[in-house]
Amino acid sequence: MTAxxxxxxxxxxxxxxxxxxQTDKVGSSWVTLPNSNYDPKKGHLLYNRYLDELEMxxxxxxxxxxxxxHHSNAYGLMPQPGILAGALSRRTKxxxxxxxxxxxxxxxNPITIAEEMALLDNITGGRFIAGFVRGIGAEYFSxxxxxxxxxxxFHEAHDLIVQAWTREGPFAFEGKHFNFNYVNLxxxxxxxxxxxxxxxxxxxxxxxxxxxHPDRRYTxxxxxxxxxxxxxxxKQYRDTAERQGWQATPDKLGWAVPCYVAETDEIAMREAxxxxxxxxxxxxxxxxEMLLPPGYLSLKSMQGIMKAKAQMQTGDxxxxxxxxxxxxxxxxxxxxxxxxxxxQKKIGFGKILTMLQFATLPHDLAVKNMQIxxxxxxxxxxxxxxxPNMVAAK
Amino acid sequence: MSEVRDFYETxxxxxxxxxxxxxxxxxxxxxxxxxxxxxxxxxxxxxxxFDVIVPEHPGYGKSDTPAWLDNxxxxxxxxxSFMKHLGLKDVTIVGTSMGGWIASEIAVRDSARxxxxxxxxSAGLRVKGTPPGxxxxxxxxxxxxxxxxxxxxxxxxxxxxxxxxxxxxxxxxRLMTARLAWSPRLxxxxxEKWIHRIELPTLVLWGRNDALIPVVYAERFREAIPGASVKxxxxxxxxxxxxxxAEFVAAISDFAK
Numbered sequence: 001m002t003a004x005x006x007x008x009x010x011x012x013x014x015x016x017x018x019x020x021x022q023t024d025k026v027g028s029s030w031v032t033l034p035n036s037n038y039d040p041k042k043g044h045l046l047y048n049r050y051l052d053e054l055e056m057x058x059x060x061x062x063x064x065x066x067x068x069x070h071h072s073n074a075y076g077l078m079p080q081p082g083i084l085a086g087a088l089s090r091r092t093k094x095x096x097x098x099x100x101x102x103x104x105x106x107x108x109n110p111i112t113i114a115e116e117m118a119l120l121d122n123i124t125g126g127r128f129i130a131g132f133v134r135g136i137g138a139e140y141f142s143x144x145x146x147x148x149x150x151x152x153x154f155h156e157a158h159d160l161i162v163q164a165w166t167r168e169g170p171f172a173f174e175g176k177h178f179n180f181n182y183v184n185l186x187x188x189x190x191x192x193x194x195x196x197x198x199x200x201x202x203x204x205x206x207x208x209x210x211x212x213h214p215d216r217r218y219t220x221x222x223x224x225x226x227x228x229x230x231x232x233x234x235k236q237y238r239d240t241a242e243r244q245g246w247q248a249t250p251d252k253l254g255w256a257v258p259c260y261v262a263e264t265d266e267i268a269m270r271e272a273x274x275x276x277x278x279x280x281x282x283x284x285x286x287x288x289e290m291l292l293p294p295g296y297l298s299l300k301s302m303q304g305i306m307k308a309k310a311q312m313q314t315g316d317x318x319x320x321x322x323x324x325x326x327x328x329x330x331x332x333x334x335x336x337x338x339x340x341x342x343x344q345k346k347i348g349f350g351k352i353l354t355m356l357q358f359a360t361l362p363h364d365l366a367v368k369n370m371q372i373x374x375x376x377x378x379x380x381x382x383x384x385x386x387x388p389n390m391v392a393a394k
Numbered sequence: 395m396s397e398v399r400d401f402y403e404t405x406x407x408x409x410x411x412x413x414x415x416x417x418x419x420x421x422x423x424x425x426x427x428x429x430x431x432x433x434x435x436x437x438x439x440x441x442x443x444f445d446v447i448v449p450e451h452p453g454y455g456k457s458d459t460p461a462w463l464d465n466x467x468x469x470x471x472x473x474x475s476f477m478k479h480l481g482l483k484d485v486t487i488v489g490t491s492m493g494g495w496i497a498s499e500i501a502v503r504d505s506a507r508x509x510x511x512x513x514x515x516s517a518g519l520r521v522k523g524t525p526p527g528x529x530x531x532x533x534x535x536x537x538x539x540x541x542x543x544x545x546x547x548x549x550x551x552x553x554x555x556x557x558x559x560x561x562x563x564x565x566x567x568r569l570m571t572a573r574l575a576w577s578p579r580l581x582x583x584x585x586e587k588w589i590h591r592i593e594l595p596t597l598v599l600w601g602r603n604d605a606l607i608p609v610v611y612a613e614r615f616r617e618a619i620p621g622a623s624v625k626x627x628x629x630x631x632x633x634x635x636x637x638x639x640a641e642f643v644a645a646i647s648d649f650a651k
Contacts, residue, residue: 031531140576141528141530141531144576144577144579145577146572146573146576146577147572147576148569148570148572148573148576149573287531287533288533289530289531289532289533290531293530293572293576294530294565294568294569294571294572295569295572295573299565299566299569302565302569303561303562303565303566306561306562306564306565307558307561307562
């Protein structure tokens with residue numbers, strides 16, 4: 001039986017009204033870009049527009065809607081993503097809502113995250129998907145969290161949250177960073193034993209080792225990466241799972257990628273170009289020191305990068321270059337559909353999370369993109385996937 | 395010139411790299427964020443008058459990174475064991491930057507083995523309204539330029555080739571500095587409460603043009619430690635031992651001999 005691919009609509013809620021020349025001046029859209037560049041009147045319109053776009057995802061047939069957390073930047077305006085997930089949970093009825101994810105090492109009390117997610121799971125009646133991340137390097141500057149303790153705080157916060165979800169309270173939690181006398185979560189999560197946990201990552205051996213552990217078997221998402229990296233890490237996930245004694249099915253693997261579909265390849269490239277280039281060149285922009293503070297990567301990985309003198313973020317980020325590497329899907333529905341099917345055949349992911357609004361892309365183009373994608377990419381792939389089953393059933 | 399011994403001692407379970415040379419009263423040099431894996435000219439100068447002991451802190455350079463190391467207080471307790479292990483008495487501790495912070499924390503805990511304290515461009519306290527520079531956000535070139543007042547010297551440093559080992563140790567030192575000093579950045583509010591208990595003769599040395607920890611911090615240390623004296627070195631950045639080594643050595647010699 002062919003497994004059905006799951007389609008998710010991912011949004012970053014960028015500050016689309018950003019004067020991108022300001023990021024040239026400051027050298028970053030993160031941490032140090034003054035918030036005088038943010039106009040609350042425009043922000044008010046943007047938040048409501050973006051929530052409309054996500055809500056539209058349910059009517060268009062997506063399996064799930066995704067929000068995430070970033071701080072002090074123009075790239076993604078959801079510093080407290082639970083609020084956006086909460087807004088969606090009452091305006092939708094059937095679609096899943098994924099918070100991908102909360103940055104666990106940043107908080108001093110992970111119980112707040114356990115509570116927030118349990119609430120969302122209760123309101124939605126089990127439509128909630130939890131994501132756990134470490135945040136990106138810049139976040140450690142904005143929140144003054146110690147990047148050298150990022151890994152250990154992540155693991156301990158994770159253990160605390162999962163125990164809070166699954167163990168009968170009250171119980172004591174005795175950790176190094178977190179200590180509680182009475183962990184006793186009200187409300188408990190709706191789903192048993194707890195909401196599904198997904199782990200978005202830019203690719204790391206340590207993360208894959210941890211996510212594939214037989215006690216966890218968490219769904220792994222590769223985010224905004226070249227297709228070569230996608231293939232490498234998804235193979236690594238399957239191999240590691242096998243070494244740990246279990247078979248990773250495609251639903252354990254997801255790919256998050258910005259995408260623009262239009263009537264023809266030529267129209268798609270013309271319409272997407274300024275916004276896709278703004279996304280990779282301006283909104284994601286930050287110096288390497290901000291991206292990778294000490295400890296964010298393991299010492300070994302960091303030493304490897306320094307030796308290779310990797311020129312992070314300084315590569316060619318033209319539309320052609322990000323299309324070539326597979327970091328941006330762009331073209332007619334036929335082109336994009338074929339690309340997804342080819343990659344899927346080669347790489348074997350069962351979830352695809354497309355970001356159909358990015359950077360400065362205006363509402364009308366975002367909606368057109370969503371409609372064409374839903375009908376002619378997602379819809380067609382679903383038809384193709386159910387067809388052979390019907391033949392087989394006869 | 396006296397011979398320099400390059401050796402390891404295991405103290406508190408941590409294999410610790412140590413350089414030691416010279417004769418006289420013991421002088422324990424506690425390095426800053428950049429480490430101290432090599433015998434430098436100022437050490438040779440001090441070794442003419444002192445028994446100079448230069449460990450690399452746990453977590454830095456060629457020393458191990460022990461599982462117990464989370465904060466500067468851990469290093470202070472480590473160095474109390476270190477002095478006991480080596481049988482040191484009447485020690486002059488010279489600490490630069492992070493090393494000054496460690497020295498202050500040691501002296502607050504137990505000064506029985508210490509005779510004098512020299513704090514050089516020391517971290518450890520916070521002057522409200524004057525945060526230190528963000529050494530983690532500066533790139534390698536900005537960092538070097540900000541550490542030296544003389545840009546000619548900074549350029550010389552930047553032009554020096556780095557071996558793979560230098561680069562590895564640089565990343566290791568940077569990681570440990572973040573672990574110890576990221577937040578609160580380069581200070582400990584607990585030290586602020588108790589630094590007044592230091593009763594040792596103390597010299598506070600600072601470069602007038604320090605761009606990482608500005609010279610107003612020298613005054614903060616003088617206020618905090620009863621009887622401390624301050625010497626400001628002109629035309630000098632954050633690393634007086636490297637940028638103005640003659641004045642640095644003379645100041646210590648005058649104070650501690």
